[in-house]
Amino acid sequence: MIDLDYFNESLESFECSKNRFKVLVVDDLADNINILKGILQEQYDVLVAKNGKLALSIIANQQPDLVLLDVMMPEMNGYQVCEAIKKDPATCHIPVIFITAMTSIEDEQEGFEVGAVDFITKPITPLTTLARVANHLALSQQDQRNRLIIEQRTAQLRESLYSAVKMLSEAGTYNDEMTGSHMWRMADYCALLAKSLGWSEQEVENIHLAAPMHDTGKIGIPDTILKAPRKLTPEEWDIMKQHPVIGANILGNSKAPLFKMAAEVSLGHHEKWDGSGYPSGLKGEEIPISARIVA
Missing domain, CATH: 3.40.50.2300 (Response regulator)
Incomplete structure (x- = not known):
């Protein structure tokens, strides 16, 4: 804070x-x-x-x-x-x-x-x-x-940004067991990985803030699916697999580099190196590096 x-x-x-x-x-x-x-x-x-x-x-x-x-x-x-x-x-x-x-x-x-x-x-x-x-x-x-x-106004803007990120992150995980502390620990790990790859200070900060928003799209998935106490049916699983797309659509409405990265992370964080992930079945380096870091 x-x-x-x-x-x-x-x-x-x-x-x-x-x-x-x-x-x-x-x-x-x-x-x-x-x-x-x-x-x-x-x-x-x-x-x-x-x-x-x-x-x-x-x-x-x-x-x-x-x-x-x-x-x-x-x-x-x-x-x-x-x-x-x-x-x-x-x-x-x-x-x-x-x-x-x-x-x-x-x-x-x-x-x-x-x-x-x-x-x-x-x-x-x-x-x-x-x-x-x-x-x-x-x-x-x-x-x-x-x-x-200027320093005061910049701090106020940064505080507003952190609050917006926190609210979007909590909206996506509202029905999950993921806690806020776990979410930000994950963000810290992502920032460390990005830094070790030689990313700029601004890029590291962006991934740190983008990572907690990776599940924002779950806000568009019905509670009956998110909270289902059983294995999902194939039809329900198809709906569940749309949450990366929903999140990318929400976050991608901004031209700000942070939210562009967050949309990229949302869309790609369930892709897998061998192409067996979703929603697009991307393989290897087809998956954006930001999404690979978060995944």
């Missing part, structure tokens, strides 16, 4: 979390640091780093909301620092603004290519600096909020 409360709490926490933003100033010259600190400290919590390695350590441990980064520094220049920030999934969302006297098109192009969002040119002016910092913090916060909303 998907913990939707986690996403709701994360969004609520995000909405209430920011009193003062943290801005990291990275420059190897103390005078430049002092100028920027003087401009920013009334509105922001200012962190300071005098070289690239220290900056990356502070970013990893304290997660500033924005980085003001000098380009020309010894050992590790600003472009290298920015590139490292953007390559790390834990920090790539942090906006980086370069502080530089380098104003050529080539310099700006290189900065944007490594992930900077803006440039502030030296000599630094308070009005420009505060405006750029405020604008990019606002954009970053909106972006983070949007990502949380």
